[in-house]
Amino acid sequence: MKIGELASATATKVETVRYYEKIGLLPPPARTFADYRAYGTDHLARLSFIRRARDLGFTLEAVRELLTLSDDKSQSCEAVDGIAQTHLAEIDRKIGDLTALRLELSRVIGSCSHGTVADCKIIETMGPR
Amino acid sequence: MKIGELASATATKVETVRYYEKIGLLPPPARTFADYRAYGTDHLARLSFIRRARDLGFTLEAVRELLTLSDDKSQSCEAVDGIAQTHLAEIDRKIGDLTALRLELSRVIGSCSHGTVADCKIIETMGPR
DNA sequence: CTTGACCCTGTAGTTGCTACAGGTGTAGAT
């Protein structure tokens, strides 16, 4: 299959597919006489994996590790689980940060008395000290 | 004050201060004979504002708008409130996204039976289809 | 008078793509 087909089959942009190849996530496929990339089902499977992992929020570095691990079928699942756990902890941290931020921002907004900028509490809150 | 003092007074890196100047967020200060930047209290106030707004998650573009608005003291506070509301909505969206992600990822992790990679449910879940 | 901490400019790197620019190949309609 050509790059466009692979891309639409995985809801990926053509440029992104080429990008994944450039950074070594997707192996370079065979080429047609016209120098078009010619992909097989193994490429489709690998790209699907990459996209799914990305959708779950894994970084490309984490995806790279997961791919390496998934290539050695005999290995224990622990390393995979570890990467996922680390990622989950990271998500929890982000949610916590955003929730604290949300609270603070909504307090700032709540103080707005809709007057002029001169006595705008929102601006004031962000002033020095 | 010199750039290092301004930076440590606002918990900012020196490079970041210079960066803010380059993109026009912080006005270029006077220079000493040795070409060192010499800041006054107005710069300190402005940088504090920028940092506080950044801490609240506003983008630099939003900070730029807020700074413009805060310069016109006679104006109504509405525009300021609007920017903050938009930002709050954005934070809510992110929290929602992350929470959904968290749920899905924890489901994926929960399916791990700690065997070998060959029958690792985490890897499997991210496979094609 | 030398050492070390600070300052200067300018450029390149980070993450994960996305968007050209400027060219070649191909498939279907005429």
Place this chain on the structure above:
DNA sequence: ATCTACACCTGTAGCAACTACAGGGTCAAG
């Protein structure tokens, strides 16, 4: 056979918001 529209190719630059050099100059203390 040719025209048109589209998909493909490479390579480079751009986004946010910094951060980290490299390769210098300046200054205060010992």
